[in-house]
Amino acid sequence: MIELLAHLGKNTRSSFSKLGRGTFFLLQCLAGIISVLPRPRLLLNQMYSVGVLSFLIISISGLFVGMVLGLQGFYILSDFGAETTLGVMVATSLVRELGPVVSALLFAGRAGSALTAEIGLMKATEQLSGMEMMAVDPIKRIISPRFLAGFLSMPLLATLFSAIGIIGGQIVGSGLLGVDEGAYWAQMQAKLDFYDDIINGVIKSVVFGFVTSWIALFEGHDAVPTSEGISRATTRTVVNSAFSILGLDFILTALMFGDD
Numbered sequence: 001m002i003e004l005l006a007h008l009g010k011n012t013r014s015s016f017s018k019l020g021r022g023t024f025f026l027l028q029c030l031a032g033i034i035s036v037l038p039r040p041r042l043l044l045n046q047m048y049s050v051g052v053l054s055f056l057i058i059s060i061s062g063l064f065v066g067m068v069l070g071l072q073g074f075y076i077l078s079d080f081g082a083e084t085t086l087g088v089m090v091a092t093s094l095v096r097e098l099g100p101v102v103s104a105l106l107f108a109g110r111a112g113s114a115l116t117a118e119i120g121l122m123k124a125t126e127q128l129s130g131m132e133m134m135a136v137d138p139i140k141r142i143i144s145p146r147f148l149a150g151f152l153s154m155p156l157l158a159t160l161f162s163a164i165g166i167i168g169g170q171i172v173g174s175g176l177l178g179v180d181e182g183a184y185w186a187q188m189q190a191k192l193d194f195y196d197d198i199i200n201g202v203i204k205s206v207v208f209g210f211v212t213s214w215i216a217l218f219e220g221h222d223a224v225p226t227s228e229g230i231s232r233a234t235t236r237t238v239v240n241s242a243f244s245i246l247g248l249d250f251i252l253t254a255l256m257f258g259d260d
Contacts, residue, residue, distance in 0.1 A: 032144030051153030066168025087188030090169035099162030104208035108241035112216035119220025120230035154209025
């Protein structure tokens, strides 16, 4: 019993210690963003790495998610004679929920894991320590540009995911199932609300980008500088990011639509 309590106390203390290190790390990242703004090339390079290179998986996934929504939504709506509202169902599902969440999960799996492995490898090979010896702050030079790039790229990727998904739903609905194309777009434009649907979806993607970038960079910076330590840090990035995204999605959805 005493050993169990001691183990529980040790894990609790370790968790709070890591939370404190992560918070201090986040404050350093935010403070270092100011030094990134005069160097746009650093930011653009990282946006290409975490954003542009993630576009392929985001676009393909968005297309197929939209096609599946169009296919299943048609058969559900046809039972009620409401096939013309297929565009509303597909667009609302993507913009409100699936676009931000699925793109964030894909972003964590592709870009987040890559950031963790990159920073962890730089720590293992003592590149970060070497920069400190040369009076170059690695937070400002390495971490903050990647953090800002991930924060800015995530909303753009989520928007593209939703837009391509809506097109995928239209391809299936109009091209394969015979839904009138004009009704698909007209119903969607009439029923989709700019603030309740689009803006709330953008807010979700911004929050997910912030948290995912923070977790990925912190896990890489805090990793044990060995091959096993980096692999474990990469795994923790994907797992912790997924839990954080899903948990925050529930909280944000409750705050945004709880009074409806």
